[in-house]
Amino acid sequence: MSEQQTQGNGPAREPATSQDVAGPSGPTTVVVADDHPLWRDAVARDLVEAGMTLLATADDGPSAVHRTKATRPDVLVLDLNLPGMQGHEVCAALGSLPTRVLVLSASGEQQDVLAAVKAGATGYLVKSATREEIVAAVEATARGEAVFTAGLAGLVLGEFRKMSTQPQADPSRPIPELTERETEVLKLVATGMSYKEIASELFISHRTVQNHVQNTLGKLQLHNRIALVRFAIAKGLDTPTA
Incomplete structure (x- = not known):
């Protein structure tokens, strides 16, 4: 198991799909958790180049929980299929931590999306998203917006309506x-x-x-x-x- 701790503050840039909404004070801080080094490092680099501050990276579930609790970033960018703990278990383990979680996964399956959201993820993006879409989604997540790959937001809303059993x-x-x-x-x-x-x-x-x-x-x-x-x-x- 290996972890990286990195900080960076590249040139600020507004993604093409971002919305003009107030964000957190100062640069958005992030932790990126993914067990594929090339993908993890590429996402981390893109976020730093967009002006965010990378606090840490992690390559498995337990280290994702540990590093997120230690650094308390604005956003945890989280893969679902991590060694040691699945993504929804990582979300649940973070409890009431103010960090918002954006799942970035290769899977767009209904059960994966709903498990992550029910465990506390704020948004869900599939890895086919473009660099600009990922950067914009992280910024929007930091502002408290719920960000989903097209088609998944309706799925989540529908499930919430079914879950509501009280009068x-x-x-x-x-x-x-x-x-x-x-x-x-x-x-x-x-x-x-x-x-x-x-x-x-x-x-x-x-x-x-x-x-x-x-x-x-x-x-x-x-x-x-x-x-x-x-x-x-x-x-x-x-x-x-x-």
Whole structure:
């Protein structure tokens, strides 16, 4: 088992598919975990060249958990099929750590996607993604957005709806902890809309949408947008009101 610990801060560059949404203060910090050295090093290099700070790399599940807990990056870029621990086990082992997890896997199988998301992954990208798409996905994940390869977001939303077995609340009733605007944003989050789409729908800025989402996460004591979508669907907020 080997680990690398590297730091870098290359020239900043905005990926072609990134959204104009506020991100974490300073460069995005990352850990990359993959057992294929060439792929792992290439992804790490691309992220550093995009202006991110690489805190560490890992080549198996236990070292991914150890290095992530030790460095607490903004984003862990995680392969699913790691020696020692599978990707969903790594996600579960990170518990309430504020680090967001972006799975980058060769598999787009339904069971792999759902296992990772249920264990706490924020997003899921298949390895056929381009360099620009991977960089943009990491930045979006750092901002708290749920990023999925095309077609997988609908799969996850559908599964959350099936998982919601409790009686749904009346979506027209406000959630006491939230303001009217926060509840309005939450309803749109529950439908799978992106921050950009929500901003357009409500005629507000991307930054304002993100602020509402972050405030809502804090009030509801949730850790990421995936958990927020689960909460909203359980409350019936993904169902349009008449």
